[in-house]
Amino acid sequence: MSGTYRGPVLKEQLQEIAAAKGCTGFGITTAEPFEDVKQAMDERHAGGLAADLAFTYRDTAVATDVRRTFSWAERLIVLAFAYEPDAGAAVVEVGTMRIARFADGDQYAGLRAALESVVVALEESGHRAEVLADDSRLVDRAAAVRAGVGWWGRSTMVLAPGAGPWMLLGSVVTDARLEADRPMARTCGTCVECIPACPTGAIQPSGVLDVRRCLAYHLQSGGVIPLELRAAVGDRLYGCDDCLTSCPPGTRILDAALPVSGPAIVDVLGATDEDLLARFGHFYLPARRPRILKRNALVAAGNDRSPHLEPMVVTYLGHPDWLLRAHAAWAAGEFGTEGTGAALVMTLADEHDARVREEVHRAKRRRQDDHGLR
Numbered sequence: 001m002s003g004t005y006r007g008p009v010l011k012e013q014l015q016e017i018a019a020a021k022g023c024t025g026f027g028i029t030t031a032e033p034f035e036d037v038k039q040a041m042d043e044r045h046a047g048g049l050a051a052d053l054a055f056t057y058r059d060t061a062v063a064t065d066v067r068r069t070f071s072w073a074e075r076l077i078v079l080a081f082a083y084e085p086d087a088g089a090a091v092v093e094v095g096t097m098r099i100a101r102f103a104d105g106d107q108y109a110g111l112r113a114a115l116e117s118v119v120v121a122l123e124e125s126g127h128r129a130e131v132l133a134d135d136s137r138l139v140d141r142a143a144a145v146r147a148g149v150g151w152w153g154r155s156t157m158v159l160a161p162g163a164g165p166w167m168l169l170g171s172v173v174t175d176a177r178l179e180a181d182r183p184m185a186r187t188c189g190t191c192v193e194c195i196p197a198c199p200t201g202a203i204q205p206s207g208v209l210d211v212r213r214c215l216a217y218h219l220q221s222g223g224v225i226p227l228e229l230r231a232a233v234g235d236r237l238y239g240c241d242d243c244l245t246s247c248p249p250g251t252r253i254l255d256a257a258l259p260v261s262g263p264a265i266v267d268v269l270g271a272t273d274e275d276l277l278a279r280f281g282h283f284y285l286p287a288r289r290p291r292i293l294k295r296n297a298l299v300a301a302g303n304d305r306s307p308h309l310e311p312m313v314v315t316y317l318g319h320p321d322w323l324l325r326a327h328a329a330w331a332a333g334e335f336g337t338e339g340t341g342a343a344l345v346m347t348l349a350d351e352h353d354a355r356v357r358e359e360v361h362r363a364k365r366r367r368q369d370d371h372g373l374r
Contacts, residue, residue, distance in 0.1 A: 021114035025080025027147030027181045031073035033065035034142040051211040055136045069137045077172040078147040081111035084166035088260030097262045100239025106282045111170045118172045133170030140169040148181040154207045155194040155243040164250020197246030199232040215240040222286040233299045268297040269312045302331030314343045326359040333363025
């Protein structure tokens with residue numbers, strides 16, 4: 001009978017299923033709207049702090065009220081899946097690029113398998129159930145906090161005992177009226193480690209994230225990386241883990257992670273789009289185009305400035321994609337050599353895109369200011 005309360009036995013069975021599938025967190029909350037979260041999201045959007053984020057910000061009313069999508073919803077069963085230490089610890093190496101550890105392979109595969117197993121158990125018990133994971137129809141962090149899986153950290157990540165912030169969240173929406181859990185009575189207290197750890201100052205003391213300064217946002221978005229943030233990009237290809245690596249509750253699990261080297265800058269810049277999609281197709285890529293990976297690699301090359309990267313950067317000054325030419329111009333200016341200077345001059349002779357020309361002029365001025373070169 002759909003919607004019938006089954007009591008604690010079913011809840012315990014579901015928790016055992018989740019644990020057997022490798023989940024480190026389990027909690028249940030009601031399907032009532034997250035009104036406080038909607039208000040906070042709307043305020044951030046109105047104040048510009050959310051930039052042009054889509055996903056759950058596309059329709060905050062839907063993302064904070066699961067019944068707008070599933071009218072029959074009674075409960076949200078929230079699972080947490082720790083991807084560390086299995087994902088490893090990214091290491092800084094000259095000529096290579098770091099990837100946020102959640103994106104090292106399809107870390108969501110384990111979480112999805114656990115969520116699907118919970119759905120099967122619920123359906124076999126006569127209930128309706130559906131998976132919501134990495135889905136714009138639910139603010140998964142809000143569900144996790146109200147279900148007692150973790151607490152809302154100052155970094156805006158959900159933190160949990162043992163796993164800290166190193167976990168993925170997903171939910172099962174169901175009509176089973178299971179006993180709901182209470183929120184966890186924990187906070188970050190006086191800890192502010194994530195605030196100075198953020199390389200761009202995106203985390204405010206109040207625990208609000210200014211997306212406009214968040215490297216993870218810019219490295220996953222299309223368009224131009226803001227000039228003032230490019231040096232802070234450093235050697236990153238995708239995402240940023242600095243607020244996670246600085247978080248004390250996650251130290252123990254991260255310490256157990258083995259070092260993992262990232263892809264070489266030359267490999268990313270020298271790869272075809274097909275090669276990049278085959279290797280990094282599990283990334284979120286706007287319009288499924290890997291151009292942002294090459295864009296990010298050009299910024300990393302400008303920050304690295306190893307001599308063997310210079311010829312590749314110069315080659316990209318003639319790339320058909322204006323976005324890549326623009327970032328190649330910035331990178332060329334960072335090398336400050338006679339070769340890149342001559343290449344920038346030649347680029348101006350043939351370049352007709354105003355956006356690229358502006359980058360070239362800036363790069364030339366920077367060469368003059370920093371290196372005294374023409």
